Amino acid sequence: xxxxxxxxxxxxxxxxxxxxxxxxxxxxxxxxxxxxxxxxxxxxxxxxxxxxxxxxxxxxxxxxxxxxxxxxxxxxxxxxxxxxxxxxxxxxxxxxxxxxxxxxxxxxxxxxxxxxxxxxxxxxxxxxxxxxxxxxxxxxxxxxxxxxxxxxxxxxxxxxxxxxxxxxxxxxxxxxxxxxxxxxxxxxxxxxxxxxxxxxxxxxxxxxxxxxxxxxxxxxxxxxxxxxxxxxxxxxxxxxxxxxxxxxxxxxxxxxxxxxxxxxxxxxxxxxxxx
Amino acid sequence: xxxxxxxxxxxxxxxxxxxxxxxxxxxxxxxxxxxxxxxxxxxxxxxxxxxxxxxxxxxxxxxxxxxxxxxxxxxxxxxxxxxxxxxxxxxxxxxxxxxxxxxxxxxxxxxxxxxxxxxxxxxxxxxxxxxxxxxxxxxxxxxxxxxxxxxxxxxxxxxxxxxxxxxxxxxxxxxxxxxxxxxxxxxxxxxxxxxxxxxxxxxx
Numbered sequence: 001x002x003x004x005x006x007x008x009x010x011x012x013x014x015x016x017x018x019x020x021x022x023x024x025x026x027x028x029x030x031x032x033x034x035x036x037x038x039x040x041x042x043x044x045x046x047x048x049x050x051x052x053x054x055x056x057x058x059x060x061x062x063x064x065x066x067x068x069x070x071x072x073x074x075x076x077x078x079x080x081x082x083x084x085x086x087x088x089x090x091x092x093x094x095x096x097x098x099x100x101x102x103x104x105x106x107x108x109x110x111x112x113x114x115x116x117x118x119x120x121x122x123x124x125x126x127x128x129x130x131x132x133x134x135x136x137x138x139x140x141x142x143x144x145x146x147x148x149x150x151x152x153x154x155x156x157x158x159x160x161x162x163x164x165x166x167x168x169x170x171x172x173x174x175x176x177x178x179x180x181x182x183x184x185x186x187x188x189x190x191x192x193x194x195x196x197x198x199x200x201x202x203x204x205x206x207x208x209x210x211x212x213x214x215x216x217x218x219x220x221x222x223x224x225x226x227x228x229x230x231x232x233x234x235x236x237x238x239x240x241x242x243x244x245x246x247x248x249x250x251x252x253x254x255x256x257x258x259x260x261x262x263x264x265x266x267x268x269x270x271x272x273x274x275x
Numbered sequence: 276x277x278x279x280x281x282x283x284x285x286x287x288x289x290x291x292x293x294x295x296x297x298x299x300x301x302x303x304x305x306x307x308x309x310x311x312x313x314x315x316x317x318x319x320x321x322x323x324x325x326x327x328x329x330x331x332x333x334x335x336x337x338x339x340x341x342x343x344x345x346x347x348x349x350x351x352x353x354x355x356x357x358x359x360x361x362x363x364x365x366x367x368x369x370x371x372x373x374x375x376x377x378x379x380x381x382x383x384x385x386x387x388x389x390x391x392x393x394x395x396x397x398x399x400x401x402x403x404x405x406x407x408x409x410x411x412x413x414x415x416x417x418x419x420x421x422x423x424x425x426x427x428x429x430x431x432x433x434x435x436x437x438x439x440x441x442x443x444x445x446x447x448x449x450x451x452x453x454x455x456x457x458x459x460x461x462x463x464x465x466x467x468x469x470x471x472x473x474x475x476x477x478x479x
Contacts, residue, residue: 019377031278035399059405064418067405089403093372132376242427244439249446250475252458257469259323
């Protein structure tokens with residue numbers, strides 16, 4: 001009963017009921033498992049009339065590739081997109097949360113969302129959590145103040161700059177950007193530059209890989225190209241694919257639950273277990 | 276002491292087929308190197324068209340399943356309708372992220388059929404959902420099962436073939452993991468029925 005009352009009183013947000021137990025387990029010597037990170041390369045480039053953002057598509061859990069084709073470009077508003085690096089769960093949920101928050105604000109105010117609003121909301125949320133919410137974002141969009149590009153770090157710091165890169169592959173990408181960026185690029189040139197910067201990250205950084213996603217935001221709309229470049233196609237095809245004969249794997253018992261009739265029945269013969 | 280996820284051991288795998296979906300799990304419940312039982316249930320039926328497979332710390336498997344069971348029962352009572360698999364997949368992600376700073380030590384796999392289309396989602400322990408087109412793994416033997424799945428998987432398999440492939444992937448992977456095994460169970464979900472097959476492995 002007490003549990004139920006507590007549940008009814010919960011006001012949403014984070015639930016800290018497991019923290020004490022987890023601390024005790026850690027003190028006893030257990031090691032925690034790592035979360036899925038997006039060891040990433042993300043870039044943003046401002047061009048004449050808009051913003052281009054690009055990202056790779058690899059998500060890692062330790063040294064295993066957890067997701068070969070994940071989406072790192074998130075919509076925050078119809079005219080504002082975010083590219084994210086860091087802890088994947090935090091990115092996904094925080095971006096979804098801000099998307100909803102901004103939508104609600106647009107419905108209330110009947111006005112387009114602005115990039116500096118997003119930055120303010122994000123940084124004021126992240127700072128109190130002292131960097132524990134692991135989101136490193138590049139926010140790009142176009143609003144009444146023109147095209148804008150900013151990066152937000154997990155501790156709540158933000159920087160406005162015409163070109164940005166973040167993630168584990170950011171240094172590789174920054175090399176390309178520093179060398180080739182100019183003011184007054186056209187949309188096509190900016191897209192090419194962004195793709196080249198991501199490519200540098202994909203090939204030189206172990207935490208980035210697979211494909212390149214690109215989004216170009218202008219006053220006329222958003223141009224999202226998922227997997228515009230692919231480097232990870234399987235290099236060989238199985239000559240003779242494995243074909244398993246049906247019912248070949250030995251089974252001890254086999255049951256069937258018919259959904260329409262809602263009845264459980266045993267099918268096949270029970271196999272003898274030889275001691 | 277090993278990691279928290281290695282304390283009880285166990286592996287799960289999920290695979291998509293043509294208008295069908297399968298999940299499989301091993302049956303071991305251990306405490307580090309000892310085995311306590313060999314018939315522990317790790318896949319739970321949430322609804323006629325949704326299966327929830329859990330791996331990780333067994334106490335959290337139990338608690339998380341109870342939490343999801345409660346959520347879906349409340350949903351059914353409040354909304355007087357069934358929950359869609361994509362909705363349930365998002366619910367699991369939110370429930371895990373709610374405990375971001377004191378997580379449940381589970382890595383779930385949600386498998387469901389929505390209008391005949393297979394839905395498969397996997398999460399890390401804090402709710403990063405990834406829904407891929409082919410297969411997902413979880414648990415201590417997960418990395419070994421990855422290898423087997425990459426080799427055996429074909430897109431658009433029939434339910435019978437899917438049952439074979441997922442069973443073989445699970446068994447091959449668990450054979451290389453000391454903390455998983457002692458049997459396997461394969462659940463294949465189609466529009467008409469759920470088939471449950473208890474596999475014969477090396478030590479059963």
